[in-house]
Amino acid sequence: MASDPTSDRPEGQGEAAGLEPAEILRMIRQQQEVARDATEPDGRVLFGGWGLAWLIGYLAMWSTARDTGVPAAWAGWVLAGCIVGATALTVVHSITRTSGTRGASARVGAMYGWTWFLAFVAYGVLLGAMGDAGASFEVQAIAGNGFACVIVGLLYLAGGMLFEELRMYAIGGWMLVTAVLAAFAGMPNTYLVMAAAGGGGFLAMVAVEQVIRARRRSPGTGVRTEGGGRDA
Secondary structure, three states, X not given: OOOOOXXXXXXXXXXXXXXXXXXXXXXXXXXXXXXXXXXXXXXXXHHHHHHHHHHHHXXXXXXXXXXXXXXXXXXXXHHHHHHHHHHHHHHHHHHHHOOOOOOHHHHHHHHHHHHHHHHHHHHHHHHHHHHHOOOOHHHHXXXXXXXXXXXXXXXXXHHHHHOOOHHHHHHHHHHHHHHHHHHHHOOOHHHHHHHHHHHHHHHHHHHHHHHHHHHHHOOOOOOOOOOOOOOO
């Protein structure tokens, strides 16, 4: 009786040999996507964290400043807590997502995460220096909002380039636009612009990210995106 020509092949090689080249390429691409998704930041986490932080914090500022133009002290603490929380989330998430990698990828993830921390430490010091120099509350408020938008916008632009994430890059550009809109809105509407355009923009991007991931997971796409992912 003739022997099976595939009996001497390593396990799985016979099945792979019968696949079409296009199917083999699809499988390779899928595995690459799975590996990359497990080691790069998830946009939904970052967008959602900053979206909620800005929406809650700046709505608190705006709602307490509508009558007097000056927000309540507790609203300022709420905003500060939200920004600290979103920054901490970004640092921890960026570092932990890249902790399984080695070499340049691990260094980039850690450096990107800690850049957020350093940027907002400098942000707080600069605002304090403006107050010591005699800047009025309105000037400090407009500058503080503008600085926050510029920091977040530039770091998201940088993240989009580092991780090849078009949506991170897009929201970074939108935050720079938000900085300009908030600067010209005047008090206390500057807080409303930050909540609606800034926080709303982040949360809208969460929805976009989820729709794209759901479409990729649909049958026939061949791409799994449980973590962050580039446009196909």
